[in-house]
Structures are given as C-alpha cells and as structure tokens.
Amino acid sequence: MGKFKINGGNRLYGELKVNGAKNSVLPILAASILNEGISVIHDCPKLKDVYSMIEILEHLGCKITFKGRDIIVDARDVKDSEIPDSLMRTMRSSIFLMGALISRNKKALMSFPGGCDIGHRPIDLHLKGLRRLGVKIEESYGYIKCEGGKIRGNEIHLDLPSVGATENIMLAAVKAEGITIIRNAAKEPEIEDLQNFLNSMGAKISGAGTNTIIIEGVKRLHDAEYTIIPDRIVAGTYLCAAAMTRGELTVVNALKEHLEPLLSKLRETGCEIHAGNDYIKIIGDKRPKAVDMIVTLPYPGFPTDLQPQMVSVLSVADGTSIVTETIFDNRFKYTEELIRMGADIKVDGRVAVIRGVEKLMGAKVVARDLRGGAALIIAGLGAEGATIVEEAEHIDRGYESIEKALKSVGGDIVRIM
Ligand SMILES: CC(=O)N[C@H]1[C@@H](OP(=O)(O)OP(=O)(O)OC[C@H]2O[C@@H](n3ccc(=O)[nH]c3=O)[C@H](O)[C@@H]2O)O[C@H](CO)[C@@H](O)[C@@H]1O
Numbered sequence: 246m247g248k249f250k251i252n253g254g255n256r257l258y259g260e261l262k263v264n265g266a267k268n269s270v271l272p273i274l275a276a277s278i279l280n281e282g283i284s285v286i287h288d289c290p291k292l293k294d295v296y297s298m299i300e301i302l303e304h305l306g307c308k309i310t311f312k313g314r315d316i317i318v319d320a321r322d323v324k325d326s327e328i329p330d331s332l333m334r335t336m337r338s339s340i341f342l343m344g345a346l347i348s349r350n351k352k353a354l355m356s357f358p359g360g361c362d363i364g365h366r367p368i369d370l371h372l373k374g375l376r377r378l379g380v381k382i383e384e385s386y387g388y389i390k391c392e393g394g395k396i397r398g399n400e401i402h403l404d405l406p407s408v409g410a411t412e413n414i415m416l417a418a419v420k421a422e423g424i425t426i427i428r429n430a431a432k433e434p435e436i437e438d439l440q441n442f443l444n445s446m447g448a449k450i451s452g453a454g455t456n457t458i459i460i461e462g463v464k465r466l467h468d469a470e471y472t473i474i475p476d477r478i479v480a481g482t483y484l485c486a487a488a489m490t491r492g493e494l495t496v497v498n499a500l501k502e503h504l505e506p507l508l509s510k511l512r513e514t515g516c517e518i519h520a521g522n523d524y525i526k527i528i529g530d531k532r533p534k535a536v537d538m539i540v541t542l543p544y545p546g547f548p549t550d551l552q553p554q555m556v557s558v559l560s561v562a563d564g565t566s567i568v569t570e571t572i573f574d575n576r577f578k579y580t581e582e583l584i585r586m587g588a589d590i591k592v593d594g595r596v597a598v599i600r601g602v603e604k605l606m607g608a609k610v611v612a613r614d615l616r617g618g619a620a621l622i623i624a625g626l627g628a629e630g631a632t633i634v635e636e637a638e639h640i641d642r643g644y645e646s647i648e649k650a651l652k653s654v655g656g657d658i659v660r661i662m
Pocket residue numbers: 267268271337338365366367368369370371372405406407408409410431435543549550572573574
C-alpha cells in the first residue's frame with residue numbers, strides 16, 4: 246500500500262506524453278480472445294488494471310507477452326470459461342470477459358465484477374442485452390452462468406447508454422447468426438476504438454460513436470495488429486494539474502476532439518488553451534475563475550471521470566462553482582478529503598457547491614477511488630506545505646507512474662511506502 250508525498254507550490258511546466266487509454270485497452274484485451282490466433286496491441290499503458298486483465302487472460306489459457314508498450318496475445322488455446330471470484334473482483338472491466346467468452350466458447354461462469362466505490366454499478370443492462378441474443382443466464386449464490394448454444398442477432402434498446410453494456414453486447418454479437426442492432430448505445434470514443442479493433446480482426450461493425458451500432462455476425466476472425474487511442478482522461482488530469490498550479494503544460498498525444506467539454510470549462514476558468522493535431526497546450530498563469538453548469542453526462546457531455554479533478558481546481562477558484570454528477574450516485578466522496586485540506590465544499594446528493602478558497606493546505610488524505618485520488622494529487626500540487634495521499638493503489642489502476650510524470654514537469658512528488 247504505497248502513498249504519495251507532495252510538497253505543493255511548484256508550477257508545472259513542460260511537456261507530458263499520454264499513452265493508450267485504459268478504457269480502450271481493457272475491452273480490447275478481452276476482445277482478443279474472440280480470435281483463435283494472435284493479436285498485437287500497440288501503445289498499451291502499464292496500469293494495474295491492465296496487469297489484472299492479463300492475469301485473467303492467462304488464467305483462461307492465453308499466452309501473453311508485454312514488451313515495451315506492445316501486448317501480444319496468443320489466444321489459440323483458450324479452454325477455460327470460468328473466472329474465479331478473486332480475479333473478477335480486481336476491477337470492473339473483468340465483466341468484458343462475459344461477452345468475450347460467450348463469443349469464443351459459447352459459455353461463461355463468473356461472479357460479479359469489482360471496481361472503485363463510486364456508487365451503485367449494476368450489470369442488469371449487460372444481462373438484459375445478452376439475453377436478447379439468446380444467451381441463457383442463471384444467477385445463483387453470487388455467480389452468473391451463461392450458456393449460449395445459439396447466439397442470434399437481435400435488436401437491443403438500452404434503457405440508458407451504458408458504456409460497458411454496449412461493449413459487452415458488441416463482443417457477444419460479433420459471431421452471432423444474423424444482425425444485431427444496439428439502439429441508445431453509448432458513444433464514447435473507446436467504443437469506436439473497440440469497433441475498429443474488432444473490424445481489424447474481420448468483424449463487421451458500423452455505427453460506433455453514434456447511438457446506433459450495427460453488428461453483422463461473421464463466422465471467423467483473423468490475426469490483427471492495432472494501436473490504442475490516447476487516454477483522454479489522463480490527458481485531462483494533466484491539464485487540470487496545470488490549471489491548479491498556474492502552470493504551462495503541453496500534453497502530447499492528446500486529442501482535442503475527445504476533450505472539448507473539459508477544454509471549454511478550463512477556458513471559462515481563464516486558462517488559455519491551444520491545440521494542434523495531437524497536442525493540447527494549457528497556460529494557466531492566473532487564479533482560476535469559478536464556473537457553473539458542470540454537469541457530467543454520457544459522451545460528448547462532461548466526463549464523470551474528470552469531475553473530481555475539475556472540482557479540485559475549482560476548490561481554489563475565485564467565486565462559487567456548481568457541479569452536478571448525473572452518472573454515478575456516490576462520486577463526491579473525495580470531497581471529504583479536500584475539505585481536510587481547507588476546501589469549502591457542500592455536497593447535497595448529486596450536487597456539489599464549491600466556494601473557492603484562496604489556497605489549500607497540505608494534509609494527510611486518503612484516496613478512496615481512482616479519479617478521486619487523482620483529484621487529491623492535484624490538490625496537493627497546488628497546496629501550501631506537504632500532502633500525503635494514502636492508498637496509491639487506486640490511482641495506479643488508471644495512471645502509469647503518475648509521480649514520475651508530474652515530477653518530470655516540476656511537481657515535487659514522490660512515492661513512499
Ligand atoms: C472500463 C470503462 O470503460 N469504465 C468507464 C465506463 O464504466 P461503466 O461501463 O461501468 O459505466 P456505464 O456507462 O455502464 O455506467 C453508467 C451508469 O449506468 C448504470 N448502469 C450501467 C450498467 C448496467 O447494467 N446498469 C446500470 O444501471 C451505472 O450504474 C451508472 O450509473 O463508463 C463510465 C461512464 O462514462 C466511466 O466512468 C468508466 O470509467
């Protein structure tokens with residue numbers, strides 16, 4: 246259980262490069278078992294969740310090589326269709342193996358996935374969608390048994406645009422008989438990335454990135470080589486860290502079109518933003534101004550995965566900001582820790598009212614989840630004095646050596662045991 250020690254007050258200055266997206270590489274690694282062959286996946290981030298996914302794939306019989314930033318999955322010998330509870334609980338993304346195993350082996354036996362404590366995260370929409378494809382699902386004693394003798398394409402209307410349910414249904418439908426249409430699908434860029442990877446293996450999917458996805462079942466897939474899109478949430482986190490420290494940072498391998506909702510709000514705080522084809526530069530040399538109308542929404546709305554980092558910046562803004570979380574029902578827990586650092590934040594259900602203070606003060610705080618943890622690091626970078634952020638493992642789920650990245654641009658941050 247590591248911790249980060251941060252001495253606040255340094256302006257971040259320089260250039261940081263972003264690697265492939267966690268939320269792309271995880272479903273894509275699960276998807277690699279659909280092909281009874283080899284997949285080469287480039288620009289993979291070295292994250293705790295990626296190692297957890299590799300452990301699950303190895304348990305199922307895959308041979309994996311992680312060399313540099315390339316993951317090579319040899320999925321010729323996937324015999325097992327069961328995943329033990331201890332592996333399922335390591336992260337939310339273990340659930341992608343349900344759709345993938347149904348496609349590959351026509352069966353799956355697993356418990357419920359784990360993941361960060363950010364609210365209620367049922368999988369009812371995943372199960373409902375898979376049942377529409379003809380999968381027989383039995384739930385008992387915490388285990389879910391799926392049998393998919395004959396998977397048939399069907400029309401599926403999602404009650405809400407769940408990212409995970411959209412991806413799981415896509416995975417299960419790739420080799421179904423006939424056509425599957427997912428309506429009210431989630432539109433996140435990572436879904437388009439999954440579509441593109443599956444198509445590079447020979448799948449016939451179109452529409453990802455819109456709310457209707459069409460999957461024409463195919464009989465066979467082939468080997469593929471693919472590069473993961475950049476992590477928009479990591480890029481956004483670095484931009485928030487620069488805004489907090491009134492720094493000047495160029496984030497390379499960041500796609501402006503994936504980050505518009507954040508960039509527009511950072512501009513409202515008074516930051517200057519310049520962007521090119523594959524970089525975003527932020528100059529935040531003044532105290533940020535408060536903003537309201539930050540409402541987290543499915544893509545292309547403001548991402549819930551950047552809500553805590555933005556609240557951290559707003560905690561020192563001039564004026565009062567209002568932030569509404571509509572995706573998860575308990576994603577403001579980290580504000581209790583920001584309050585220990587001197588922030589003035591009132592949370593009422595899904596709404597946070599943030600009265601900006603002149604400065605935060607270093608304190609001992611605990612990361613309870615991934616993005617809440619990132620928000621505390623940002624707060625520590627801007628605070629006066631020393632901050633200890635405990636339970637670094639939550640942050641390691643989604644950020645590769647965050648302390649090295651931030652240190653390379655002037656942050657005074659180290660990992661301690
Ligand atoms: C690995 C990955 O890509 N994780 C992302 C994914 O999570 P995840 O795929 O879990 O998020 P969803 O889009 O499914 O969840 C959104 C909302 O739908 C609800 N819901 C979801 C499924 C279901 O069967 N029933 C149901 O009610 C959830 O409780 C939540 O309130 O999208 C979230 C929303 O952008 C992001 O925060 C996560 O970083």
